[in-house]
Amino acid sequence: MEFCKYIAYNSPVLKYLIKGGISLNGEVRVSGSKNAALPIMCATLLTKEKCVIKNIPEIDDVLSMIEILKTLGSNIKFSRGTLEIETPDIKAVKPPEDAVCHMRASILIAGPLLARKGYVDMGFPGGCILGKRPINIHTFVFKKFGAVIKNQTTRLEISARKLKGAEIILPEMSVTATENAVMSAVLADGITEIRLAATEPHIQDLCKMLNKMGAKISGIGTNILKIAGVKSLHGVNYEVCGDYLEAGTFALAGIITKGNIKINGIDTSALDILWQKLDEIGAKFKVERNSIETFPYKNSLKPTQIRTAVYPSFPTDLQAPMGVLLTQAKGVSKVFETLFEGRLGYLFELEKMGAKVEIINPHQALIIGPSHLRGCPVSSMDIRAGAAMVIAALSAKGITEISNIQYLHRGYEKLDEKLNKLGAQITKIAVGSFDFLKKKE
Structure with a gap:
């Protein structure tokens, strides 16, 4: 592959x-921040239009994410820290098993895929050997939006006809769960409030880019994010922190x-x-x-x-x-x-x-x-x-x-x-x- x-x-x-x-x-x-670049790359799946992202670091995790996004249907050019990405159609909702199981950040494709296609089927994400990092908090978030968890035992299979805004109190201040919640909320019907949200600089960077794409996110940098869902997002030029x-x-x-x-x-x-x-x-x-x-x-x-x-x-x-x-x-x-x-x-x-x-x-x-x-x-x-x-x-x-x-x-x-x-x-x-x-x- x-x-x-x-x-x-x-x-x-x-x-x-x-x-x-x-x-x-x-x-x-x-x-550029690795921890900002990866969710921002995933967030480009939320629009059909072209996105130009600057200050992307040329590291293995970024290169791996590029290949995951390509398998989902993204057209990508990456040169000298600038990523040009366009996903007019999502052609697959099942990313390569070997790719996702070696990178924890691969979980961040789940929110955008549910928001845009209503379905995701992926292996469990991997990454550094740091101890237990369960995905339960992610499935908790998706269920709050009205998604159905079909499998979380042997892999992660989730479906949703249409995500609906919700009040979500996170069980812990998880960075990736906050990012998935934000990316799910921006195209959901209605208002979403995320309480006990993580506030890391890379989460703030993701929210700022989404707002530049037409999202309506307030409370950036605080533990309470309020998001009014919109019908669609447009392309963007953005520089990663x-x-x-x-x-x-x-x-x-x-x-x-x-x-x-x-x-x-x-x-x-x-x-x-x-x-x-x-x-x-x-x-x-x-x-x-x-x-x-x-x-x-x-x-x-x-x-x-x-x-x-x-x-x-x-x-x-x-x-x-x-x-x-x-x-x-x-x-x-x-x-x-x-x-x-x-x-x-x-x-x-x-x-x-x-x-x-x-x-x-x-x-x-x-x-x-x-x-x-x-x-x-x-x-x-x-x-x-x-x-x-x-x-x-x-x-x-x-x-x-x-x-x-x-x-x-x-x-x-x-x-x-x-x-x-x-x-x-x-x-x-x-x-x-x-x-x-x-x-x-």
């Missing part, structure tokens, strides 16, 4: 070799390497909690409206407590990268991961590099610092754990080999190239090649 060539698990097996101990310096611009999670990753890399880097291209208010925590531990940086600049710190970093939760609390996607920085703080820091039970696995990899950690339970851990990290072979457990391993490698003494970097390719656009422009020494190699080691030692 054509789509397979774009999926990371079918790509050549690659590793990063990173020489640590080098301060990062210079400027970098973050790519910058990736605040990538910006946070670069900021943490700059601080841990005691570098001076300026990160451009985001609304920095999306990361207020990160800036607060970095200030608390004694990191040196300057925040402006659309940029963040890091500076070398002189005194020892202080320990802190990190508790992940839904936006605007500390993001789970930056918990692992922040955990790496806390290995350099003097004292005991505590990490409490409230959202996913599989997200502390990176700490075992950090231990291999010399970090001192104590796992209390699947959700809580202590990090005792400061630790002198040293290069060694480690593995990427998921997208954000992979970023954490890169940050650790940049600050470690010697050379670190990171395997399973296909996860990084799913979420970060040209991460190695961007870091190398800031002075890092990262080489991507095929498994079994040790040329880099011979040249650098």
